[in-house]
Amino acid sequence: DAEITQSPRHKITETGRQVTLACHQTWNHNNMFWYRQDLGHGLRLIHYSYGVQDTNKGEVSDGYSVSRSNTEDLPLTLESAASSQTSVYFCASSTGTRGSEQYFGPGTRLTVT
Amino acid sequence: GQQLNQSPQSMFIQEGEDVSMNCTSSSIFNTWLWYKQDPGEGPVLLIALYKAGELTSNGRLTAQFGITRKDSFLNISASIPSDVGIYFCAGPNFNKFYFGSGTKLNVKP
Numbered sequence: 001d002a003e004i005t006q007s008p009r010h011k012i013t014e015t016g017r018q019v020t021l022a023c024h025q026t027w028n029h030n031n032m033f034w035y036r037q038d039l040g041h042g043l044r045l046i047h048y049s050y051g052v053q054d055t056n057k058g059e060v061s062d063g064y065s066v067s068r069s070n071t072e073d074l075p076l077t078l079e080s081a082a083s084s085q086t087s088v089y090f091c092a093s094s095t096g097t098r099g100s101e102q103y104f105g106p107g108t109r110l111t112v113t
Numbered sequence: 114g115q116q117l118n119q120s121p122q123s124m125f126i127q128e129g130e131d132v133s134m135n136c137t138s139s140s141i142f143n144t145w146l147w148y149k150q151d152p153g154e155g156p157v158l159l160i161a162l163y164k165a166g167e168l169t170s171n172g173r174l175t176a177q178f179g180i181t182r183k184d185s186f187l188n189i190s191a192s193i194p195s196d197v198g199i200y201f202c203a204g205p206n207f208n209k210f211y212f213g214s215g216t217k218l219n220v221k222p
Contacts, residue, residue, distance in 0.1 A: 033210070043156075043201070043212045090155050101146050102203075102210060104155035
């Protein structure tokens with residue numbers, strides 16, 4: 001069955017370290033998204049991609065970067081982790097159709113100490 | 114920016130009761146989506162609505178796309194303990210995706 005996976009599921013890192021969170025989907029979806037979820041803020045969009053080599057900033061992109069070298073993967077990198085980036089991160093994907101529904105991965109819980 | 118206003122924020126109900134929640138926006142949406150999120154998991158799509166006035170069911174869940182295209186409703190009939198979780202409305206608009214703040218549902222056995 002097609003699916004979307006994230007790894008690791010849990011990560012603890014230190015302030016200042018570079019961290020990369022993986023997202024892999026086998027839906028063959030063109031669109032992929034990264035969100036963070038915090039109490040009191042709901043889901044906030046970090047970065048998104050509408051296809052290979054395409055990346056765009058979301059509403060909370062500072063301190064994060066993504067690259068899209070193939071259809072299946074959109075890794076999220078925290079260049080220099082900060083305590084404010086402690087959060088739960090969700091990856092999602094959707095087809096290229098405008099207005100199409102997004103499917104979410106299981107999430108990565110990141111703690112920055 | 115655009116916001117989806119979801120209410121109520123939380124509900125405490127008895128098993129077997131029906132539940133109703135809604136989502137409103139100041140802007141028109143062409144698609145309304147309802148997700149459920151269990152603790153420690155990602156949101157799972159429950160129902161997708163694509164036409165104003167559309168009424169769609171998924172088991173005990175029924176969702177409606179408001180006629181004005183600015184609102185949507187989700188009803189759960191005969192609630193059971195596994196209905197516990199957070200329910201989100203969502204809608205894409207001009208290639209952006211908007212989420213409601215969620216309704217936290219608690220069901221007492």
